[in-house]
Amino acid sequence: MKKLIRSMLFCPANNPKLYYTAPVYNPDCIIFDLEDSIEVSEKDAARDLLVEAIKSLDFGNIEIFVRVNSVTTPYFEDDIKAIVPAGVRNIRLPMCQTKEDVIKLDKLINSIEVEYDIEIGSTKIQVGIETPKGVLNASEIAGASNRVIGLSFGAEDYTASLGIDRTKEGKELLFARNMIVNVAGMYDIAATDTVWADINDSDGFVEEIKAIKALGFNSKSCIHPSQIDILHDALKPTEEQIKKAMVILDAVKNADVENGGVIQVDGKMVDVPVITKAKKIMSLYEKMMKWEK
Amino acid sequence: MDKLQGSCGQVRKSDVKITVDLDTNGIEIIIISKFDKMFGTHMEEAVKEVLAEQDIKDAKIVIEDDGALDFTIKARTRTALKRIHEVLK
Numbered sequence: 195m196k197k198l199i200r201s202m203l204f205c206p207a208n209n210p211k212l213y214y215t216a217p218v219y220n221p222d223c224i225i226f227d228l229e230d231s232i233e234v235s236e237k238d239a240a241r242d243l244l245v246e247a248i249k250s251l252d253f254g255n256i257e258i259f260v261r262v263n264s265v266t267t268p269y270f271e272d273d274i275k276a277i278v279p280a281g282v283r284n285i286r287l288p289m290c291q292t293k294e295d296v297i298k299l300d301k302l303i304n305s306i307e308v309e310y311d312i313e314i315g316s317t318k319i320q321v322g323i324e325t326p327k328g329v330l331n332a333s334e335i336a337g338a339s340n341r342v343i344g345l346s347f348g349a350e351d352y353t354a355s356l357g358i359d360r361t362k363e364g365k366e367l368l369f370a371r372n373m374i375v376n377v378a379g380m381y382d383i384a385a386t387d388t389v390w391a392d393i394n395d396s397d398g399f400v401e402e403i404k405a406i407k408a409l410g411f412n413s414k415s416c417i418h419p420s421q422i423d424i425l426h427d428a429l430k431p432t433e434e435q436i437k438k439a440m441v442i443l444d445a446v447k448n449a450d451v452e453n454g455g456v457i458q459v460d461g462k463m464v465d466v467p468v469i470t471k472a473k474k475i476m477s478l479y480e481k482m483m484k485w486e487k
Numbered sequence: 488m489d490k491l492q493g494s495c496g497q498v499r500k501s502d503v504k505i506t507v508d509l510d511t512n513g514i515e516i517i518i519i520s521k522f523d524k525m526f527g528t529h530m531e532e533a534v535k536e537v538l539a540e541q542d543i544k545d546a547k548i549v550i551e552d553d554g555a556l557d558f559t560i561k562a563r564t565r566t567a568l569k570r571i572h573e574v575l576k
Contacts, residue, residue: 210559211501239495239566246562 206231208240219419288322293338324348344384375410403428439472493570496563503555520552
């Protein structure tokens with residue numbers, strides 16, 4: 195069973211306090227940031243603190259990601275060379291624009307895994323799609339390495355690249371979001387939505403979660419602990435969805451339709467795609483129940 | 488700041504500012520912290536561990552602490568030393 199990942203909580207990597215306060219809020223993932231939230235003069239300090247924390251602290255079943263600096267910066271190689279030997283196994287590569295960006299990271303990780311006798315391929319990559327070019331190249335980016343486990347959308351840089359404002363309604367993001375979800379579906383990898391910046395507008399946050407859930411996103415980056423429970427609740431399948439899925443799967447048990455054919459359940463046609471959807475809903479629900487225990 | 492001096496960190500909750508001066512003889516550690524009585528020895532050990540790893544035998548270290556854990560003290564010490572080495576390159 196794949197690990198349940200709905201929330202990815204950003205924490206600037208140079209703040210010591212966050213290493214032990216962030217886990218208390220029980221996000222599915224913590225993403226320690228070496229990129230935008232760290233001043234240039236503190237890049238070295240943040241990297242060293244992160245390495246020491248990773249070596250010393252036990253984060254339990256919270257998945258740890260690190261957002262490194264992009265491949266075009268002078269910090270990129272130092273970040274990777276420090277964090278992979280320290281034990282980081284999930285890297286978010288920001289501002290990814292071409293497959294060459296992923297290949298560059300893949301090769302660097304590979305050489306480090308060989309040097310430090312780390313299982314080859316155990317370090318995974320989540321690519322940050324944050325520019326129009328990245329959106330259009332998303333498919334070749336996702337297919338550039340077997341290490342790629344997900345795509346994450348960054349709306350702030352994306353709208354900045356287009357020279358447009360980001361609205362709460364998010365119409366301007368629709369094309370990029372659709373593209374990311376579609377590519378993630380094609381490669382059977384995760385699609386993680388962008389942050390909701392207005393931490394005081396929880397109603398707006400819930401509306402956005404409903405909208406991105408309907409598009410096919412299954413997780414979201416968070417910038418504040420208060421967003422975690424709201425996100426987890428809003429991503430839950432509804433009672434109606436769960437009930438319907440249970441009825442379908444129960445009916446399927448007594449009919450030979452899992453590999454083809456059609457049956458009727460409550461007057462509606464049930465075939466393989468409907469069964470697949472019902473299974474996905476129950477799988478998500480079961481994972482959530484297990485996680486919440 | 489002298490070429491043989493480097494520092495890292497801030498005096499803020501859960502953090503520590505470490506200042507290293509390599510222009511000295513022997514190891515001298517000065518602790519400025521309200522937790523000195525309870526954790527002073529522990530803080531010293533964390534710094535000494537990093538110095539020993541790097542085979543440094545002459546250093547004056549000032550620890551200005553506000554409740555930092557071990558991993559922070561070690562990390563800030565490492566960065567302060569790296570910053571000296573960067574200047575000396």
